[in-house]
Amino acid sequence: TDSDPLLSFLQRVQSDALRTMGPTDFDPKLYVDLPLKTNLSIAVSAFDSLPRRSGTIPISEFNKFIKEFFDEAGSDLVYAELVDFKPEPEGFLLKVENEEMRKWALEVHAIWKNLSRRVSEKVKKRPERHTLLYLPGTVIVPGSRFREVYYWDSYWVIRGLLASKMYDTAKGIVFNLISLIETYGHVLNGSRTYYTNRSQPPLLSSMVRDVYTRTGDAELLKRTLPPLLKEHSFWVSDIHQVTIQDQRGHKHFLSRYQARWYQPRPESATVDEELSLKLTPSEKDAFYHELASAAESGWDFSSRWMRNSSDLTTTATTSIIPVDLNTFIYKLELDISTFAKITGDKSTSQKFIESAKSRKVAIRSLLWNPNLGQWFDYWLDKHDAHQGVYHWNPGSQNCKIFASNFVPLWLLSHYPDSDQLIEEFDEDLTSLRKSGLIRDYGIATSLSNTGQQWDFPNGWAPLQHMIVDGLANARSKEARCLAQGIAINWIKTNFAAYKKTGSMHEKCNVETCGEFGGGGEYMPQTGFGWSNGVVLALLEEFGWPRDRDVSC
Numbered sequence: 040t041d042s043d044p045l046l047s048f049l050q051r052v053q054s055d056a057l058r059t060m061g062p063t064d065f066d067p068k069l070y071v072d073l074p075l076k077t078n079l080s081i082a083v084s085a086f087d088s089l090p091r092r093s094g095t096i097p098i099s100e101f102n103k104f105i106k107e108f109f110d111e112a113g114s115d116l117v118y119a120e121l122v123d124f125k126p127e128p129e130g131f132l133l134k135v136e137n138e139e140m141r142k143w144a145l146e147v148h149a150i151w152k153n154l155s156r157r158v159s160e161k162v163k164k165r166p167e168r169h170t171l172l173y174l175p176g177t178v179i180v181p182g183s184r185f186r187e188v189y190y191w192d193s194y195w196v197i198r199g200l201l202a203s204k205m206y207d208t209a210k211g212i213v214f215n216l217i218s219l220i221e222t223y224g225h226v227l228n229g230s231r232t233y234y235t236n237r238s239q240p241p242l243l244s245s246m247v248r249d250v251y252t253r254t255g256d257a258e259l260l261k262r263t264l265p266p267l268l269k270e271h272s273f274w275v276s277d278i279h280q281v282t283i284q285d286q287r288g289h290k291h292f293l294s295r296y297q298a299r300w301y302q303p304r305p306e307s308a309t310v311d312e313e314l315s316l317k318l319t320p321s322e323k324d325a326f327y328h329e330l331a332s333a334a335e336s337g338w339d340f341s342s343r344w345m346r347n348s349s350d351l352t353t354t355a356t357t358s359i360i361p362v363d364l365n366t367f368i369y370k371l372e373l374d375i376s377t378f379a380k381i382t383g384d385k386s387t388s389q390k391f392i393e394s395a396k397s398r399k400v401a402i403r404s405l406l407w408n409p410n411l412g413q414w415f416d417y418w419l420d421k422h423d424a425h426q427g428v429y430h431w432n433p434g435s436q437n438c439k440i441f442a443s444n445f446v447p448l449w450l451l452s453h454y455p456d457s458d459q460l461i462e463e464f465d466e467d468l469t470s471l472r473k474s475g476l477i478r479d480y481g482i483a484t485s486l487s488n489t490g491q492q493w494d495f496p497n498g499w500a501p502l503q504h505m506i507v508d509g510l511a512n513a514r515s516k517e518a519r520c521l522a523q524g525i526a527i528n529w530i531k532t533n534f535a536a537y538k539k540t541g542s543m544h545e546k547c548n549v550e551t552c553g554e555f556g557g558g559g560e561y562m563p564q565t566g567f568g569w570s571n572g573v574v575l576a577l578l579e580e581f582g583w584p585r586d587r588d589v590s591c
């Protein structure tokens with residue numbers, strides 16, 4: 040934040056706000072999202088002259104200051120009309136025959152109008168007054184406190200938009216993300232200045248591929264290939280790529296999450312500072328780095344990254360080689376190779392076939408566990424590294440159960456024939472069935488109830504979708520039935536929660552029908568981009584017969 044005067048100032052306002060308002064219902068993100076009305080220097084001197092009693096600004100003075108110097112959070116994104124939205128598009132969810140389900144699906148489809156925005160011209164004119172970043176086209180936001188575009192959320196938003204037949208809006212989202220690569224060299228976690236230090240799970244090529252499959256737009260592939268090559272370089276750069284030598288002396292290259300950030304996350308600074316109170320200054324820096332890196336994974340936060348699942352300060356994201364990240368990069372490599380082939384760039388196509396092959400060997404050699412029949416994250420042991428090369432140790436696979444252990448199955452829906460990564464996966468699904476992850480109302484994120492939001496009993500839409508989509512495209516009938524069963528229960532619980540609360544939720548509790556998820560550092564959010572996208576995508580894939588009950 041030192042190099043960003045607006046952010047430093049907003050963080051001062053945020054920490055004074057906590058002292059003034061108290062911790063109940065306090066959301067630190069609100070303060071770093073406030074757009075400035077005046078020049079920064081004027082606001083700073085007004086802030087410095089506010090009266091303080093025992094270090095605290097009186098509430099009326101504080102509120103007056105906020106009103107005078109800031110516009111409302113989110114007001115720098117304005118409502119955008121969706122040019123391709125139709126209340127009931129032609130060919131919409133043709134397999135959904137049940138009237139009640141169809142009516143609800145149309146309501147979920149209509150929520151795109153509530154979530155669509157464009158960045159105000161004010162941001163383009165005076166970027167120094169906003170933490171929001173300018174994007175050229177219409178955006179779909181997740182909802183509630185998430186007032187900006189998020190990277191990996193956008194994949195499932197696009198899946199939903201494709202089911203809603205909104206191809207132009209879907210393409211516009213891709214172009215927005217590309218504009219971020221052009222400016223920053225990678226897609227940001229989200230479109231805010233405080234997210235420039237990290238990315239999120241790399242799913243841009245998957246967005247492009249799915250839009251291309253529906254539209255056949257080869258121009259899109261031509262335009263996206265150069266930025267996708269940049270994105271690939273980002274994920275195999277020094278900070279992300281790790282070399283691991285196997286027991287036969289063969290060197291493999293896999294990637295990890297790692298943010299370029301050693302301070303509290305500005306959007307959660309008061310929380311991070313409180314958490315780090317017991318740490319020494321150098322431990323604090325390392326802890327903040329690990330938290331930001333966990334945010335890059337999209338799984339913020341989870342026992343998956345913690346050495347001790349009851350102590351968030353033991354988060355050690357950068358010491359882990361994640362199954363899902365390497366699956367996504369493997370798919371990125373296959374996608375780049377496919378796009379290059381279609382657009383006539385043979386040498387790039389060949390080069391990326393080779394990269395994908397090497398990554399496949401690495402994933403199979405280091406992350407796949409043939410005895411337990413699943414892929415595991417791998418813990419890096421710094422003491423075991425010699426001149427930057429780690430030595431593989433089978434005991435360092437993290438054999439705890441997480442939904443991410445089954446994310447490679449997702450490849451079945453995109454590369455069903457050519458992909459040998461999953462060929463060893465037991466088609467009778469013993470490891471998945473016995474994992475304990477499949478619950479009555481969806482796939483649990485993990486088996487540990489730690490109070491973190493990416494843990495039990497929460498189920499997240501993206502995780503349901505990747506595993507279900509993969510199984511639905513498997514050869515075995517059993518796998519396809521399992522996929523359908525999970526999809527039906529997930530749709531039912533989203534339906535029940537919507538009927539009960541009038542909203543779509545960011546996450547659900549997989550134990551109880553109609554109950555939304557909890558835990559983590561902020562209040563459960565509604566809206567909600569990826570949840571809507573996944574419901575629409577699953578309804579498109581499986582349909583809903585007339586006589587199937589909609590309730591649990």
Ligand SMILES: OC[C@H]1O[C@H](O[C@H]2O[C@H](CO)[C@@H](O)[C@H](O)[C@H]2O)[C@H](O)[C@@H](O)[C@@H]1O
Binds near residue numbers: 181229334340
């Ligand atoms: O403000 C705290 C954190 O919030 C975001 O993470 C969560 O919401 C995102 C939007 O739906 C989602 O992509 C992510 O998986 C969630 O855990 C944000 O991405 C974090 O960087 C931020 O610190």
